[in-house]
Amino acid sequence: MSESVRVLHDAPLETRNTFGVAATAPLLADVRDAAALPELLARPEFSARAPLVIGGGSNLLFAGDPGMPLLALTAHGVRIVAEHDGHAIVRADAGVPWHGFVMRTLADGFAGLENLALIPGTVGAAPIQNIGAYGVEVREFVHAVEAFEPSTGQVHRLDAQACKFAYRDSVFKHEPDRFIVTAVEFALSRAPSLKLDYAGIGDELIAMGIAAPTPRQVAEAVIAIRRRKLPDPAVLGNAGSFFKNPIVPAALVEALQAEYPAMPVFRGSDADTRKLSAAWFIDACGWKGHRDGDAGVAPTHALVLVNHGRATGQQLLDLARRIAESVQRRFNVAIEPEPRVIGADW
Numbered sequence: 001m002s003e004s005v006r007v008l009h010d011a012p013l014e015t016r017n018t019f020g021v022a023a024t025a026p027l028l029a030d031v032r033d034a035a036a037l038p039e040l041l042a043r044p045e046f047s048a049r050a051p052l053v054i055g056g057g058s059n060l061l062f063a064g065d066p067g068m069p070l071l072a073l074t075a076h077g078v079r080i081v082a083e084h085d086g087h088a089i090v091r092a093d094a095g096v097p098w099h100g101f102v103m104r105t106l107a108d109g110f111a112g113l114e115n116l117a118l119i120p121g122t123v124g125a126a127p128i129q130n131i132g133a134y135g136v137e138v139r140e141f142v143h144a145v146e147a148f149e150p151s152t153g154q155v156h157r158l159d160a161q162a163c164k165f166a167y168r169d170s171v172f173k174h175e176p177d178r179f180i181v182t183a184v185e186f187a188l189s190r191a192p193s194l195k196l197d198y199a200g201i202g203d204e205l206i207a208m209g210i211a212a213p214t215p216r217q218v219a220e221a222v223i224a225i226r227r228r229k230l231p232d233p234a235v236l237g238n239a240g241s242f243f244k245n246p247i248v249p250a251a252l253v254e255a256l257q258a259e260y261p262a263m264p265v266f267r268g269s270d271a272d273t274r275k276l277s278a279a280w281f282i283d284a285c286g287w288k289g290h291r292d293g294d295a296g297v298a299p300t301h302a303l304v305l306v307n308h309g310r311a312t313g314q315q316l317l318d319l320a321r322r323i324a325e326s327v328q329r330r331f332n333v334a335i336e337p338e339p340r341v342i343g344a345d346w
Contacts (some may be wrong), residue, residue: 004033005040011070017057018120019305020237021313023343027051027069034073034094034148034182041150045069050150050177052342055122056097058239059129063313064343073124073182078104086190089143094124094181098131106216111192112141115201117219118226120233120240124181128172129338130165134222135198139165143187147172147179155182167269168244168338176340194218200225229301237307238298242320243278243335250274256331260284278327278335279303285326295319317344 011028014020029040029051040046051071054060075093078101082089088110092101098121102113115136125131126138127145142165145158156179164171172179192215196202204221205213213221231238245266253265253274266275282288282302289299294311296319298304305316324335337346 004031004036006030013057013062013066013070016054016070016072017060017062018233018237018239019057019061019307019311019313019316020233021062021307021311021316023062023313024065025070026067028072029069030072030074032074034075034180037148037150037180037182038153040071046071047150053124053180055094055125056120058120058233059125059339061239061313061316061337061339061341062343063317063341066342071180073122073180080108081185088188088190089185090188091183091185092123093183094122096123097121098123098126102219105186105188106219109190110188111190111194111215112188113138113186114215114219115195115198115222117222123184127163127165127184128170128181130168130170132168133226134201135195137165137167139163139170141186141188143185145172145181146183146185147181149179151178167247167275230304231298231300231306236298237311238304239339241278241301241303241338242305243282243303243324244338245275245278246333246335247273247275248333252332256333276333281327281331281333281335282323285323285330287323287326290319292319297323313343317341317346321346 008028011025013023013025027045046069049068051069052066053071073094075095077093078096079091080088081091090105099118101123102117105113115134116138119131119133127142131138139160142160145163147156147158149156172181201221204225208221210217247268250272256263264277264280268274279302287297288302290297294308295315296306296308298306305320320337327333327335
């Protein structure tokens with residue numbers, strides 16, 4: 001195998017997932033050059049079962065040992081591939097840390113990704129999950145995704161339409177073993193179009209004494225809000241928001257609002273649906289700050305499950321199931337996890 005690949009046997013995964021739970025992979029390959037993928041995946045130990053691709057491990061819960069090999073893309077290249085009239089296509093390898101990429105684009109004078117600052121994970125994971133925060137989703141800026149298809153050995157370029165983006169969803173999530181995302185191209189602009197009316201960004205900027213913010217200052221406001229509300233995975237193991245906000249029929253929302261007028265309601269995927277706040281439901285059921293041993297819910301944000309030290313992935317999953325069951329029982333609303341659960345079914 002070339003110097004572009006390092007293969008580990010019986011690889012410990014505690015430092016490979018932001019929950020910090022213990023698990024062991026039979027094989028783990030760190031790949032520094034995507035061009036090495038065909039040779040690596042032709043090896044019997046990697047071709048017998050599709051490998052699980054991990055980035056920063058911020059969207060995974062290992063509820064048990066994975067029964068498949070793992071693959072991590074570690075290339076960190078970033079470059080401008082085209083620029084004209086203040087608009088640019090910026091390409092980043094899948095292994096680039098997401099927050100660092102956001103801050104680099106802002107430092108280079110490009111706007112667009114500022115509301116997505118401080119989201120953990122890598123560039124390669126961003127389109128898979130269609131990450132979003134503070135009124136912005138990454139799909140708004142994805143120009144193309146480069147992906148390797150192991151079954152055919154082909155490298156594909158998927159435009160935003162081909163990615164089939166939806167709320168926290170994409171073709172890569174629906175067909176998790178079909179593609180390996182190797183790079184992403186983003187369409188960014190030097191002319192900002194700031195979104196300041198979501199989740200307190202405007203108030204944060206006022207508190208900072210900023211009346212006419214730059215994109216970098218918006219990112220700083222987002223970072224300040226996130227640091228207050230969300231625990232740092234380096235200090236307290238977590239995967240950020242554990243549950244997706246449910247999208248439900250408008251008729252159900254009307255019935256719920258009659259009983260719970262303070263319930264937050266947002267626009268859904270179409271005129272007949274609404275998006276509701278999973279955090280509000282979980283908080284209303286009394287889970288914020290709850291703790292079962294080392295598995296718990298963050299005291300600052302009801303959506304965040306946390307590992308206080310030695311929680312197992314199964315313990316965290318059991319807690320998540322109990323939370324979802326209580327929401328279903330009280331409100332007749334189903335909530336589902338954002339992270340991919342490995343080693344158990346939801």
